[in-house]
Amino acid sequence: MPQHATTPSFLERLAVLEEQVATLRRTGWERDELPFYPTSMRAMPYDDATAFTSVWESVLTPRTASLSLGLVFIGDQVSGTNTGGAWQVVLAEADTVMSGSVAATFSYQFAAQVIDLTPYRTLTELKIQIQVRRTSGVTTGGKFGGGGAIGMAPRFARLL
Incomplete structure (x- = not known):
């Protein structure tokens, strides 16, 4: 008896495609964590400088389209005076891709953003720096003697 190959129906083909x-969508949600490393020999990543200073950094080969980055900040309190500041995230030592301020309220502040890495895909190494500076508060005493300090840490860093 001859055998006939039947063409799958439209609904069967649609079910296979769906x-x-x-499966592709589930695969696209996989995320790689990016570690950051403190740049200071001090016990905690605080800084009391009035110019932007890197407190965390990482180097990667950009093979993904974006980086989801979450940060936390807190100012210092010296003799009842709160310290405020500013922060920024710098890529390739030149491009500021995130920035903000740290209010002088001695309370935690959070920031999060998805950073587009497509302009850097041709680089073999991409340096990411998280920088802070003090903009208000006392100028003596504090954590390291130079006045109030700004503390910060990455909460998460996921390559998407």
Whole structure:
């Protein structure tokens, strides 16, 4: 008896395609964590400088389209005076891609953003620096003697 190859129906083909798309979407949600390292020999990543100073950094080969970065900041309190400041995230030692201020309220502040890495995909190494500076508060005493300090740490860094 001859055998006939039948063409799958439209609904069968659609079901196969839907399954493949669902698998691709699940794969796209995989994330790699990016470690950051403190740049100071001090016990905690605080800095009391009035110019931007790197307190955390990392180097990567940009193979993904974006970086989801979350940060936390807090100012110092010296003799009842709160310290405020500013922060920025710098890529390739030249491009500021995130920035903000640290209010002089002695309370935690959070920032998060997805950073586009596509302009840097041709680089073999991309340096990411998180920098802070003191903009208000006392100028003596404090954590390291130079006045109030700004503390910060990355909460998460995921390559998407």
